[in-house]
Amino acid sequence: MSMSRMAALFVAAAAVAFSAAPAAAAPLAVEFAGAELPRNQTVVLPVAEGGLAGSAAAINAAGQGALEQAMQAAGFKGKAGEVLPLYGVAGYRSLLLVGVGKDALTRVALEDYGARAATKATGTDAVHVVVPEGTDAEAPAHIANGAALGSYGFDKYRSGTAKPARKLVVHAANPQDAEQRYKQSWQPLAESVAFARDLVNEPGNALWPEEFVQRTRDAFRGVSNVTVEALDVPAMEKLGMGALLGVGQGSKRPPRLLVVHYRGAGANDAPVVFAGKGITFDSGGISLKPGSGMEQMKYDMTGAATATATVLNLAKRGAKVNAVAIAALAENMPGGGAIRPGDVLKTMSGKTIEVISTDAEGRLVLSDAVTYAQVRFKPRLLVDVATLTGAVRTALGDDYAGLFSRHDAVAQQVLDAGHKTGEEVWRLPLHPDYANGITSDIADIKGSASGRAYAGAGIGAQVIGSFIAPETPWAHLDIASVAWLDAAQPTKPRGATAFGIRLLDQLVRDHYEAR
Numbered sequence: 001m002s003m004s005r006m007a008a009l010f011v012a013a014a015a016v017a018f019s020a021a022p023a024a025a026a027p028l029a030v031e032f033a034g035a036e037l038p039r040n041q042t043v044v045l046p047v048a049e050g051g052l053a054g055s056a057a058a059i060n061a062a063g064q065g066a067l068e069q070a071m072q073a074a075g076f077k078g079k080a081g082e083v084l085p086l087y088g089v090a091g092y093r094s095l096l097l098v099g100v101g102k103d104a105l106t107r108v109a110l111e112d113y114g115a116r117a118a119t120k121a122t123g124t125d126a127v128h129v130v131v132p133e134g135t136d137a138e139a140p141a142h143i144a145n146g147a148a149l150g151s152y153g154f155d156k157y158r159s160g161t162a163k164p165a166r167k168l169v170v171h172a173a174n175p176q177d178a179e180q181r182y183k184q185s186w187q188p189l190a191e192s193v194a195f196a197r198d199l200v201n202e203p204g205n206a207l208w209p210e211e212f213v214q215r216t217r218d219a220f221r222g223v224s225n226v227t228v229e230a231l232d233v234p235a236m237e238k239l240g241m242g243a244l245l246g247v248g249q250g251s252k253r254p255p256r257l258l259v260v261h262y263r264g265a266g267a268n269d270a271p272v273v274f275a276g277k278g279i280t281f282d283s284g285g286i287s288l289k290p291g292s293g294m295e296q297m298k299y300d301m302t303g304a305a306t307a308t309a310t311v312l313n314l315a316k317r318g319a320k321v322n323a324v325a326i327a328a329l330a331e332n333m334p335g336g337g338a339i340r341p342g343d344v345l346k347t348m349s350g351k352t353i354e355v356i357s358t359d360a361e362g363r364l365v366l367s368d369a370v371t372y373a374q375v376r377f378k379p380r381l382l383v384d385v386a387t388l389t390g391a392v393r394t395a396l397g398d399d400y401a402g403l404f405s406r407h408d409a410v411a412q413q414v415l416d417a418g419h420k421t422g423e424e425v426w427r428l429p430l431h432p433d434y435a436n437g438i439t440s441d442i443a444d445i446k447g448s449a450s451g452r453a454y455a456g457a458g459i460g461a462q463v464i465g466s467f468i469a470p471e472t473p474w475a476h477l478d479i480a481s482v483a484w485l486d487a488a489q490p491t492k493p494r495g496a497t498a499f500g501i502r503l504l505d506q507l508v509r510d511h512y513e514a515r
Helices: 003-019 054-062 066-074 107-120 139-150 175-201 209-220 233-239 242-248 294-316 362-377 391-396 408-421 456-465 501-511
Strands: 028-033 042-048 083-089 092-101 126-130 166-171 226-231 256-263 272-282 322-332 344-346 352-354 381-386 401-404 425-427 474-478
Touching: 028 139, 028 175, 042 054, 054 066, 054 092, 054 126, 066 083, 066 092, 083 107, 092 107, 107 126, 107 139, 107 166, 107 408, 139 166, 139 175, 166 175, 175 209, 175 294, 175 501, 209 226, 209 256, 209 272, 209 294, 209 322, 226 233, 233 242, 233 362, 242 322, 242 344, 242 362, 256 294, 256 362, 272 294, 272 362, 294 322, 294 381, 294 501, 322 362, 362 381, 362 456, 381 501, 391 401, 391 456, 401 408, 401 456, 408 425, 408 474, 408 501, 456 474
Parallel strands: 028 166, 042 092, 042 126, 126 166, 272 322, 272 381, 381 474, 401 425
Antiparallel strands: 083 092, 226 256, 256 322, 344 352, 401 474
8 A cells, every 4th residue: 555545544533533533512501690581592481280389370461371271281280390482472482380289388399390400491592491489598509409400411521512502590689699699609519519420420441540530620629728638559568458459469459548638627526537449340259240231330439429529519519528538449440369268358557348349349448448537527417428339229119229337316317318309219118136246257247148148238238337446437329229220310310310318418517527
């Protein structure tokens, strides 16, 4: 082949590669405005069961009952989640009726309304959203937050033209106040959730422990009162973190312990600490997982993403609390140096663990992470977050995360925060008999129960709890059932949900942030 022909082929190939470059998803721009509604853009109207009110009633009257007629013809009742698009009615180019049900509108209901407004409206580049009647001053910000959460997309690896930018305008009685509330208190939350979702959606060949650390450094760049540290292999060896190091030794990509420390309160105030399981890809190790569905195991670092993004949110909104995220990062691979079933690992605490299954690796990395948290930070609250067990999905489906705690007051705080935010949890027992299931003949404990074991989520929690001092207020969240969805919900997309950030933010607001 001639040199000129080779050059031509190279240019053509480069052109094809360039044209197929990944398209970036355009973020939703959120603005606030007064009561006047434009007629040439899409207007979203809330409709409750029982009749029209506010702007919807006024538009219906001006259109001589056109909205009511359209609702009757379509069988639209205003039930929560119902949507009805209308075009050219009452002098408006495009209207979208969104049902908000018959109950009082909670924060979750308002966020769902905002998400449906952002995702269901079509036809124009700007969507104008009317705030439901009878809601408080925080409602416009909750609607905007829901819209931002619901409009999230991960299009980084899709070829083609980038999606056009969209704008959502929330019409509020006091738009300046609404904008201030959103930007100060809720936009940081939406941005932090998006950061975590991006991490979880990344494939394993694009995100590994060191890359997770770098992306965290990038996310916190310019954020005040934060330090970001990463313990490498020698540092972890010096501390005796044999469990975390053991899980990571089957991969050519070394493990890391990421520590993010935000100081938003007094120097002597003990922090709240969030420790997350960060298995950037989980093959199961020597106890290899089945091939079917293994591609989803890139999500096994959701706990670490949630913990890190929770502190990102607290720092960006200037929460008056000291908070720490600890991410135990490793790749669980079956390389020649991988740990085996039957191996014994010595943890930072000095306690030894007999490995029964190398696929029960999350509790191993967390054993060192929670020990480090207690030794270094002496937390006022320690919450570990992990996609720990398939058993929790069997028990709870995809409606609840599993909650375990020895402390009734802490458990109730977490339950309440979950209910307020729509990130629901269900408390499961830590029965004393679970300790018998992890008794080892050759080590202090087993990493999992041998043979056919029941209460798998409880056994996993028992292992982690073995490394928690009785006096440390502690909760364990097993989020394996809710961290990844096959079907989208209003504020939770298909794929990575970043479950737990809203819950933990609310927990801090209600109980741990200085007033």
